[in-house]
Amino acid sequence: MERYYGDILWGMVVTVQIGIGVVITGILLGLVLASLRAARLKLLNVFIVAFADLFRAFPPLVVILFLYFGLPYLGISLSGYVVVWLVLALVLAAFSEEIFWAGIISIKTGQWEAASSTGLSFVQTLGHVVLPQAVRLTIPPLTNRTIAIVKHTALGAVIGVPEILNEAQSAMSRSGNATPLIMGAVAYLIIFLPVVIFGRQLEKRFAWKRI
Amino acid sequence: MEQLIQQFFNIEVMRQALPLMLRGLGMTLFLCSIIIPLGLAGGLLLAVLSMRQTRWVRWPAFVFIDILRALPPLVLLILVYSGMPFTGIQISPFWAVCVAFGLNTSSYYGEIYRAGIDSIPAGQYEAARSTGLSQTQAFGYIILPQAVRNVLPDLVSNTLEVVKLTSLASVVALSELLYAANMARSLLFNPSTLVLAALMYIAILWPLVRLLSRLEHKNFRI
Secondary structure, three states: OOOHHHHHHHHHHHHHHHHHHHHHHHHHHHHHHHHHHHOOOHHHHHHHHHHHHHHHHOOHHHHHHHHHHHHHHHOOOOOHHHHHHHHHHHHHHHHHHHHHHHHHHOOOHHHHHHHHHOOOOHHHHHHHHHHHHHHHHHHHHHHHHHHHHHHHHHHHHHHOOOOHHHHHHHHHHHHOOOHHHHHHHHHHHHHHHHHHHHHHHHHHHHOOOOO | OHHHHHHHOOHHHHHHHHHHHHHHHHHHHHHHHHHHHHHHHHHHHHHHHOOOOOHHHHHHHHHHHHHHHHOOHHHHHHHHHHHHHHHOOOOOHHHHHHHHHHHHHHHHHHHHHHHHHHOOOHHHHHHHHHOOOOHHHHHHHHHHHHHHHHOHHHHHHHHHHHHHHHHHHHHHOOOOHHHHHHHHHHHHOOOHHHHHHHHHHHHHHHHHHHHHHHHHHHHHOO
């Protein structure tokens, strides 16, 4: 069994890499989209809302399979790694856009008015007044949702991405034993249990509770 | 453009795959009808256990919830499905899915219930007891209804997740919607079936997503 430690470890690296990529790009994109939505340009809003609704409604596996098997027909062939990162980042962006937006609209309009009356531009108001308040409201749902989405990196195993589950399954069939699978599960716990606990601490420390 | 439609929105291919996919849709809905009640009930149990006074009950509940939240659902499913035969128990894909996803959603629902129950002021419980209601009665008639109302958006959101989660069952060859679509794709050499599957998922889920948005925005207003 010791020989499989290396495989599982390599899988952990891949999982963490994709996870970090997804979190950074997804949340940033969601924040940008929510901020754009705050500009209240009707035409742009239609697209943002459609994007958010669609990517919250699609099961991620459907989109992953669609892109992985479908894009080659268009001549684009993306590696499994990129497909998983892309899909999960878009899904996280959709969810975090909605979460940030709910936070932004809960800030009383008086804040916006007061900010503009002191001469702050739209971007300055967003950056210095609205977002700092809105984001603290949104930390609990955001951390929960982020964790749930990042765990879907396991779906990469379905399209051959060399992450933990894939390595564990290969090892399992090579050894004819279920132990590698348990090792894989433990590997996931090693990565995600601290994240779950950290998320809970983050909530306790920084989140403002709804009254 | 023509080629795009031919490859991805091929009506003929979709028509051919439709019977198979409708059966898959039925299986998806059937799975949901089992997993959601399982999750709701299990979640309530976990939430109650995690709030008891004795730490011998509380800590195992917490550990259970945290482990289930930290494990990806697909990994849990593979563990149950592939791991069980090694212990001598044969389990069908259907029940492996129900057990694995039932456990997973229980932990999420449990956390949601806990947040809801936490948000009820202690005064409610004290007042209920002082009017003569027992612990269980106070919980069931006073605390729980208010708690559920407070966290309804999160409960709906999680239910949405369960519907999407069933698509993972395709990995263990359970013939729900995505499995049927994927099968049809490889038989007909055309990914339009996946587009059809996506459309069918949206058809089920979009109303829920819109409802969820309205609930969320309502709840965030202080």
